[in-house]
Amino acid sequence: MGAEPRGAASAWPDLRVADWTDTRNTLHMWTQIVGKIRMAHAPLVNHWWQVTLYVSPRGLTTSSIPYGTGAFDIEFDFVDRRLEVRSSDGGTGGFALRPMSVADFYAETTALLGRLGVEAPIRPVPNEVDPAVPFPDDHEHASYDGEAAELFWRQLLQANRLIGEFRSRFVGKVSPVHFFWGAMDLACTRFSGRPAPPHPGGAPNCGDWVMVEGYSHELSSCGFWPGGGAEGAFYAYAYPAPDGFSEYPVEAEGAAFSPEFQQFVLPYEAARTASDPDRVVREFLQSTYEAAAELGKWDRTALEADPERWRHRMA
Template sequence: MASKSTFPKLTPWDETRETLHAYARVLGAIRAAFTPELPRDEHGSLRLYTSGLTTTPIPHPLNTSRNFSLSLDLRNHYVLFSTSEGDVHQWRISEGLSATKLGEQIIAKLAEMDVHGKINQRKFASDRPNNYAFDEAERYFGILSQVGRLFENLSEALPGEKSPVLVWPKLFDLSFALLGTSPDSQILFGFSPAGAGIDGAYFFVSPAPFQQDLLQQTLPTGARWHTSGWQGALLPYAEVADKADTAKRIQDFLQGAYQLQKSIL
């Protein structure tokens, strides 16, 4: 019996992806409202955990001995609201709540805890009902978990200061930054499930500042330079999915693009 690929092909899953992205924006907006400001806007980000994406514990604004957290559980398919007292409330993702409705219901739960704050609801405002397929979400999360491990390993291997590996609700990408010696220089390593003008999921390595002579450099097999909207190296996930050596191909791309770009740091 053939083993199940840890990097399977991503079949069309637009509606499920849009649902997860919409709900991630809800969680990110709430985390940003109650978390002390962090460098590079990290207070509005999410983290990978064993079952999905999470805000990590957020201190109660009136009593820091208490906390709460919000999670997208992609193994059991719930949005979870948990408190340090052991209370748990859950919303089944397949119910199809709009992002606006989900946000309102979470805010009501926060009010029951006497947690009140200025939440930027414009970040997630949408009355569109959401569709969701369990298998599509599980496939995506399986891939994301593997990518997260690759990024953590790469981050440990690279020299210099790095940001954490984070999920960004705004664009729904997983990424970390290798920081340069000046405040404006960095190399961003990431994985996005979709992008404007890009067909399907992709890996990227994006330097700031971008040097135009990079366009003359040859990237690893399957990769190309991207200059529309953002600038850097791009590797479509479809180029490496479901291969015997997928992890190595991804690592070769990340390392190869880094070697070409590291002079900007």
């Protein structure tokens, strides 16, 4: 598929969306299955934060999921190309990530959990996609290119690193940097502290009440997803978007407001090919946040702080 060979990937790998669309769509459904397993056992946290996955040194992980008096976790290991499950009672298991249908992945995952004594009562239907083929019936999505999945994870590593750095400058309510399997995007959201008008919903195969919970408070969100550009894109939006938001001057070269997506977009390839990719992404994250905070009249003095403020005491 023309991707860089394993072991030779740069820090900012070149991965065209068109070169791995079939794998992306299959992996999307696999992450939904694993994410729904976490959702089945974790208590509700603000805006569905308990359902997400996280970028790990090997791929994507659920982190620790409470189960009875113990816990378990599930990880997509994109380096060794395996799904791994570990339990606090000492049980471990896994299987190779390989070309296999969503139906087979669902069956193999639930069987593995069963062998480890973990029940996985999920609603086996995907969200935020149309059509929503039930997992046990989905034999169409069956592609898996391990090189492409690993390069996607390496894209996420860069996004996670820079968005995490950006997050550290906010002392108000702010989400983790986490992977939402509904839309298959890495996201981080800052909040002004004020409630927002009820979200109108409209996401395919996802109840409007889900969006009402997710967008219950005024926010500025940023992230990365494998769409919006030839190689994916960084994005940023506000809810509700203040007057003038789409016209706000965003500094990052290559960034623009997308009428289609109703958000600012920085194509990944614009960052990757820049002389200083980190600087371009930092400028994008900061200036799009300022669009929301300045136009929305956020109390920036109370909500922001220098993450280096104690560095002189730590030396």
